[in-house]
Amino acid sequence: MSPPKRDSAAATEILPDYLSRTYTWAYLNQRTLPWLDRSVVVSAILWGNAGRLMRAAVAEFAPGQKVLQAACVYGRFSMMLAERVGAHGELEVVDVAPLQIANVRRKLAGHTQAAARLADLCTPLGRDHDGVCCFFLLHEVPEHQRRQIVDNLLAAVKPGGKAVFVDYHRCARWHPLGPIMTLVFRTLEPYAQSLLDTPIESMSARSADFDWSHRTLFGGLYQHVVAARRTR
Ligand SMILES: C[S@@+](CC[C@H](N)C(=O)[O-])C[C@H]1O[C@@H](n2cnc3c(N)ncnc32)[C@H](O)[C@@H]1O
Numbered sequence: 107m108s109p110p111k112r113d114s115a116a117a118t119e120i121l122p123d124y125l126s127r128t129y130t131w132a133y134l135n136q137r138t139l140p141w142l143d144r145s146v147v148v149s150a151i152l153w154g155n156a157g158r159l160m161r162a163a164v165a166e167f168a169p170g171q172k173v174l175q176a177a178c179v180y181g182r183f184s185m186m187l188a189e190r191v192g193a194h195g196e197l198e199v200v201d202v203a204p205l206q207i208a209n210v211r212r213k214l215a216g217h218t219q220a221a222a223r224l225a226d227l228c229t230p231l232g233r234d235h236d237g238v239c240c241f242f243l244l245h246e247v248p249e250h251q252r253r254q255i256v257d258n259l260l261a262a263v264k265p266g267g268k269a270v271f272v273d274y275h276r277c278a279r280w281h282p283l284g285p286i287m288t289l290v291f292r293t294l295e296p297y298a299q300s301l302l303d304t305p306i307e308s309m310s311a312r313s314a315d316f317d318w319s320h321r322t323l324f325g326g327l328y329q330h331v332v333a334a335r336r337t338r
């Protein structure tokens with residue numbers, strides 16, 4: 107594996123406003139972290155779908171690949187990705203919160219193919235990844251920053267590689283959880299509504315270099331989107 111990249115100076119000093127304003131309780135608090143970073147909690151938040159959503163995302167990548175995970179995820183997701191790329195691959199996890207980076211470094215201890223780096227995904231990333239995985243980040247980011255992140259993540263994929271986005275989506279009208287999710291988005295996830303009806307490929311001009319495939323799961327509540335970069 108290539109030498110670990112340094113944490114970016116900007117990220118070590120400044121957390122995005124939207125993150126500290128909205129999600130301190132979830133990602134920036136030393137006391138809540140051990141309670142939230144449990145597979146059972148992640149599974150409950152995703153209505154029992156966490157396992158299959160994670161497995162489907164991880165299966166998009168192959169042993170030996172160099173994969174970027176965009177932002178930390180509670181539970182075993184980073185370990186699953188590290189195990190998938192294997193000893194001959196590389197996993198790089200990038201997050202803007204020092205607490206999250208410290209936590210994922212602890213969880214990934216012993217996985218020598220994996221490294222975690224402090225940086226803001228709104229700033230450009232490396233451009234030589236076989237794969238990029240963005241798991242439930244976009245709904246937690248305001249529209250402007252979301253577009254920057256999607257653009258940076260697509261730029262990070264080399265020709266022949268792919269970006270995988272798993273996130274919320276507008277569920278079917280008949281969905282019994284629809285009213286509950288509307289309430290959850292209104293109270294806890296203020297940026298989520300703007301993602302639900304906006305195709306991810308509409309967020310970056312680079313989309314034209316990719317072949318896009320989409321599927322929805324669990325009555326449309328979740329989307330699994332793959333952007334495969336054409337080789338020329
Ligand atoms: C991936 S998202 C949500 C994941 C999911 N809800 C879970 O189960 O953990 C949460 C992470 O995104 C990170 N994050 C938010 N905005 C970011 C940005 N601009 N750059 C890097 N990381 C960011 C937060 O620090 C947090 O660790």
